[in-house]
Amino acid sequence: MADENDVPALRRTHDLLDVLSRASQPVKASALVEMTGTSRSTLYLLLDALERRKWIEKRADGYMIGVTLFEFGNAYVRHDRLLPTFRREAAAFVLRHNEVVQLAVLDEAQVVYIAREDAPRPVRLVSDLGSRLPAHCCALGKALLAGLGDEAVTALLPPRLEAFTENTLTRRADLLEELASVRKTGLAIEREEAVSGLVCFAAFVGVTPLGRRVAVSSSVPIGRLSTRQEKQIAVSVVAMADRIGRVLYDKPSG
Structure with missing residues (x-):
């Protein structure tokens, strides 16, 4: 059961980053749809927003954790x-x-x-x-x-x-x-x-x-x-x- 105080956008972002943080190589968008349960249209909007902020990076046809998250983590x-x-x-x-x-x-x-x-x-x-x-x-x-x-x-x-x-x-x-x-x-x-x-x-x-x-x-x-x-x-x-x-x-x- 979802937390009634949960913020859906943050939950989707967390789920996405959780998948990428565990992956040993870039993850394709199609796999992210399946692994996170996020709709394809919502996922692509989220990927674009995170990529522009360098939270994630696109490599070939997949995505991986970006340098900004590395900086945040080091804090x-x-x-x-x-x-x-x-x-x-x-x-x-x-x-x-x-x-x-x-x-x-x-x-x-x-x-x-x-x-x-x-x-x-x-x-x-x-x-x-x-x-x-x-x-x-x-x-x-x-x-x-x-x-x-x-x-x-x-x-x-x-x-x-x-x-x-x-x-x-x-x-x-x-x-x-x-x-x-x-x-x-x-x-x-x-x-x-x-x-x-x-x-x-x-x-x-x-x-x-x-x-x-x-x-x-x-x-x-x-x-x-x-x-x-x-x-x-x-x-x-x-x-x-x-x-x-x-x-x-x-x-x-x-």
Whole structure:
């Protein structure tokens, strides 16, 4: 049932942009009609208006997200001093450990990846900027959920959680038990729960002055992770989150 306060033009625009944002190549207008349920005449008017504002771009016989939306999206990470602080800390982490670093925010029961600092060594990730993962199956999500109380987490998540690998926690009670441990140690660890072959370490940065719940993480292929490296990376991730938080909140060190 449609929301009685919904604005049809905005809903159609949102649906269109949602389709284009998920596509790996330009989408034809005929496919957009079918995927959005918008009439052909209305769709072409909408496409023309969005293209003139560079929200979308036409490529051959299809459409893709435009540069103006890229600019709008980047405004999200320019606030709170979050991005420059993350870049500085993440660059130092990569220099020391030669592993990727990711920054994400909590959006209801999902994490949204908003920044990433890559390392020279390749690693298969699912953290393209703007992509999402259910919070229960990744270390970033666990770090972010641990910043909430059990009552809030229970309200966000169903009793039975979706499995992405054979290692994913699928019972809410098991997740709550793990979150209690994360709160005590300050570290969330996920072993092949979201993607087979990857171990991820994450720590909660905090809630920014604009109300964003933020966490950082590093993902490492399990085949190149020794016990010694695991300890070093875990300690560094927690320390990095603490330093980023201190800058955001103007807290003195020590």
